[in-house]
Amino acid sequence: MEVATPYVYDSGRQVNVLLDGRVAAGDHALLRELGTTTSTAGSKTHFDD
Secondary structure, eight states: OOOOOSEEEETTTTEEEETTSOBGGGOHHHHHHHSOOOOSTGGGTOTTO
């Protein structure tokens, strides 16, 4: 079962962003709830992620 995340990867900015455009890592409530905003996007382009 895949869990839906409240953010998406913005390839232009190379960060995860919330639906309102804010950087996901800056949302303290989200970080408390999820513990991370990791995506798989970096792993596809960087061997050290």
